[in-house]
Amino acid sequence: MGPPKKAKAKASASGSAKKKAKKASSKNAEPMTVDGEQAGPSIPAVWRPGLDEVGEDEELQYDPSTYDCMHIMSLDWPCLSFDIVPDGLGGPRSAFPHTLTLVAGTQAANARQNSLALMKLSDLGQGKHGDKAPKEDDSDDDMSDSDDEEEGNPVMHLRQVALSCGVNRVRAMPQQPGVVASWGDNGQVSIWDMGLQLAEVTAAEDERAQRGRPQRQEPRHVHRHSGEGYALDWSRASPGRLASGDCRRGIHVWDANEKGNWSVSGRYQGHEDSVEDIQWSPVEGTVFASCSVDKTIRIWDTRGKAVPQLSVVAHATDVNVISWSAQSTFMGPVTSVEWCPAEATMLATSSADGQLAVWDLAVERDPEEEAALAAHMNAASPEDLPAQLLFVHLSQSEIKEAHWHPQIPGMIITTAAEGFTIFKPSNVP
Known part of the structure; x- marks a missing residue:
């Protein structure tokens, strides 16, 4: 170092x-x-x-x-969670304007108004920011407003899958971005094939924003936990492997099988309160970490028994994410x-x-x-x-x-x- x-x-x-x-x-x-004399600017x-x-x-x-x-933008309803969908545009890339793709899940006032939203955002320019001279108009940037006539308007192409529940967390599979897992507020974790929607927004080149109505679609696989939850993560080292945790201390590991769906393990036991977050090891396909309202971070290995291999009391109160900065004093x-x-x-x-x-x-x-x-x-x-x-x-x-x-x-x-x-x-x- x-x-x-x-x-x-x-x-x-x-x-x-x-x-x-x-x-x-x-x-x-x-x-x-x-005192009557002019001083320099503060x-x-x-x-x-x-x-x-x-x-x-x-x-x-x-x-x-x-x-x-x-840039600032919004959907019809707030989103508690989103994920960045890898694209084929290469990287690292730094030249403006930028294009990026997101998947998000909504929390609507009525459960049947919810959806999974796949968005391609393009023509994201600098506008008044960066090395350019700021404009006199100091108002907020917006997806519908032009930052700079020469750079064009930011555009959003949107495809939606209709849901009957709110989405607590959503994650796209790193190895197959069109496969999306969602944690619903109805106690169910679902896996969706959004490959068609991803192909449509990827191919879209029309300068006009395209939103489209939410479409009905059946999930590829559904697993019901004993209660609602938030913890959800795909393994980057083992394609198709997923872990989900709920507010009733339960953790389940999903494995893709040859039939194109998933088999789900029994409950991993060890936490004494709600499981708030899960993260797979980036290099070991059998190892993941979890954190909980019980103040601990626990390390698990799927090759052994369904009990934690290591447990650390990480904080005096709830631990809501796997790692956090002790310097965040403000x-x-x-x-x-x-x-x-x-x-x-x-x-x-x-x-x-x-x-x-x-x-x-x-x-x-x-x-x-x-x-x-x-x-x-x-x-x-x-x-x-x-x-x-x-x-x-x-x-x-x-x-x-x-x-x-x-x-x-x-x-x-x-x-x-x-x-x-x-x-x-x-x-x-």
Whole structure:
């Protein structure tokens, strides 16, 4: 392991689309007058949620230069979970505009209005963000609005499978992206063949957004747990292998068979409360980890008995995701965590207080570099702000899930009650 990295440019820059994230904007900064004399423009400061107050004469603003791009979109109903569907466009890719594909599950007011949604989003340009000069109009970006006439309008092609229940979690099989597993709020885990829908949105080239009505379809396989649940993960080392966990402590392992469906194991026993998340080992097809409201993380091996091989008390309260950052001192309960696929020491965490934070655990503080950045109107970093905290995004409330795009370095996608946000911080490679 090499020496620690130095803090990167804009290392503590933070931004938001709806809840502005800086006390002053360099774009609108004006000279101050002190005792009748004109002083230079003030340096904007980082606003820390929960710690810093906003005065009556202060307005929080975000700096578009802290993002390389940002887009906001939504479906008819909120989505608690989504997954990024691998595509055939190659990677890593960095040239704008971008195209990406997602699968999501809805939580509608009426159970029969729910659906699994397969979306291709294309023409995702930079607009007013990044190195381009910001426009005078500082309003939020939107999927239906044009960021830049030369880059065209973002477009969404949508195909939906009708459901009769809400979706707690959804995951696409890494080796066969058209195969999708969903955890329903009716206590059932279902596997769906969405290969046709994936082919349709992949082939769609019409510049107009195509939504389509939800279509009825039977799942390939259904397994009922003893109660509702959220934990769900496909193995990357063993194609077709799935694990699901429920709120009544049950864990089941699914294995694809020669007949084209799945056989499901008996219950793996060990947790003393709700199983909140499951993650397969990326290199071992028989090993997975689980975390629970019982405060533990447990390691399992399917080659042995259906009991944990290792159990660790990981926290004083519920453990809702497999790993979480102990440095998230300004955050509420962590709702999602994911390591960056392109940077070994970088991860993204989301929390119930609406923050998405990007961390680089190899960064060390560099006062000289911070002073040089401050001279160029970059936000001044408070002494108690961890150097490892690269970026804070505040566009949504109650973020449920966040993922790095595996083929577009630095691109992050989040889902919350009001919809999705797709963005790329300018200081993340």
